[in-house]
Amino acid sequence: MCCALSGGVDSIVLLDLLAGLQSRFGHALCAAHVNHGLNPAASAWQAHCTALCSHRGIPFIAFTVDVARDDHEGLESAARKARHAVLETVECDWLVFGHHRDDQAETVLFRLFRGTGLRGASAMVAVEPGAEGRAGRLRPMLGFGRADIRDWAHAHALTWVEDDSNTDCRFARNDIRHRILPAIETAYPSASASIARAAAHFREASDLLDELAASDEHACGGRMLRRDGVLALSDARVANLLRWQARRCGMPAPSRARLLEALRQLRAAPAVRPLYFPLGDLACCAYRGEVWLESVGGGLPAPCHWGGTAAVEKPWGDGRVVFSAAKGRGIARAALDQAAKLSLVTRSAGLRMRLAPERPSRTFKNLCQEAGIPAWMRDRLPVLEVDGSVAWIGGIGIDAAFACPPGDEGFVPEWVPVSS
Known part of the structure; x- marks a missing residue:
């Protein structure tokens, strides 16, 4: 378990809580600090976090990041992206953040002002399971307000750093925090709690739409x-x-x-x-x-080479090429078994292929036109070479010289453009 430790009061209270619960739950705890280098006091904040973790015997990791100054979403967003990208590299089961109820309300308003949909309006969740090697995320203080957290910090004599940039209302989130949300709470004193509750409703609705999407994908x-x-x-x-x-x-x-x-x-x-x-x-x-x-704009698929005998499948760009055994169809298995080298490559200059013994050899362009393959797909077509000779082109067919005779064992290659 890794605590994202900025040095501010929220993360300091979070670290205190997680450390105090170790004897009860037995979790291994470390802390990670990200130095954005945007404030003259950044080094002092890092030093404070270092000293605190050293005093409490908590393993500590510090990162320094370069924040893009030309991000079209602004400096706040760029810093957030850099911070989360580097925290993802920490080896742990859970990343734990000090976000609270007021953060949730600010995030909902910020996203609504930008025209977000249900997923964006649902903002943050307390438990976000990890997937595919990615650590899960915990936000155990989402149910508490900023005042509750400061009360805990004072009651336990904790020390923290204050980021003066958090009061700069030129930043959108700060403007919401210091001007817009207080104005709303003047008329509606429980607005933060109500907005956070609405976020939970948005999340439920968004989850239902995800279930509908999964069902529609399966049906299609x-x-x-x-x-x-x-x-x-x-x-x-x-x-x-x-x-x-x-x-x-x-x-x-x-x-x-x-x-x-x-x-x-x-x-x-x-x-x-x-x-x-x-x-x-x-x-x-x-x-x-x-x-x-x-x-959009990705590079061409990387060539793939292997020894003779067709594999079950091979990667090709965002998708794959699947080889299925078949009787009397596809590429003759004997030709593949006897090959020293099989390769999946992109088209080469001067590529030609004959689809039937009685038909003439055709250029790659002619083959694509006859098959109705649009120009934007042609450079990405997989070409199977058997010891350097073209045996198959995805979406077009098999060269007559490699076609499986009736009754013999063969392999039918299929290009699946997108991984699924």
Whole structure:
């Protein structure tokens, strides 16, 4: 368990609580401090945290980060991104933060002012389980207000540092904290508690939408969605599904306007027409009856080489190539078993292939045109080489020289563009 220790009163109280509970729960505790280098007193704050942890015998880690000054979301956001990125590197089961009820209310208001959806308005949760090697996150003080935390600190004679930048109302969150929220609480004294309670309601609604998205994805065939299944859903459900898929890719949710325009084009275009519509960091793609999201501007897939005999599957960019055993179909198994080297590569200059013995050899461009493969997909097509000779091109087919004879053992390669 690692306490995110800034040196401010919230994190100092959190560390005191976690240390006091060690004998009861037996958790191993450490603390991590991030020095952003944005305040002249930053080194003094780090020294205070170092001394405190040394005095209490708590293992301590300090990080220094470079904060981008040109982040389009502002300095606050850039510092937050840098801080969380480096805290993710701490080896622990749980990262513990000192966020409290007033932080929750400020976060909800900040996001609402920016036009967030339900997921954003739900703000922070007390328990956020980890996944795929990522530590979970705990916020045990979300139910307490700022005044409660300061009362504890005074009662236990704790010492902390004060960040003078927290009073600078040029920063949006500080403006909410010192001007907007107090004005609201003048008229509605329990506003912070009510807003935090509303965040919990937003979270429940958001979780229900996630369940609906998972159900819709399954009904539409998985991550590679069937186009007819997608078009049978309402616009709101398609937008919800694609936002959910974007979050699962670790990408920010696309804007509502871009999603609706992508869907408009998808509904208006003939089923045979491919679609590539950028949504930001992701693009909505449609081709041959399927719809999916893929990264925008990524590099070409890395070549993959291995010894003879087809594997069950091999990675290819954001997706994979799957080899399925078949009788009398696909690539002749004998050709693969006898090969010294099998390779998945991108197209090379002058690539040609013959799809049938009676047909002429065709250029890569001609093959793509005949197969109806749009230009934006061509550089990403997987090409299987057997000892340097082209045996198969994803989305196009198998070279006649490697085709499996009737009755023989073969392997059918399939390109799945997006991992699922």
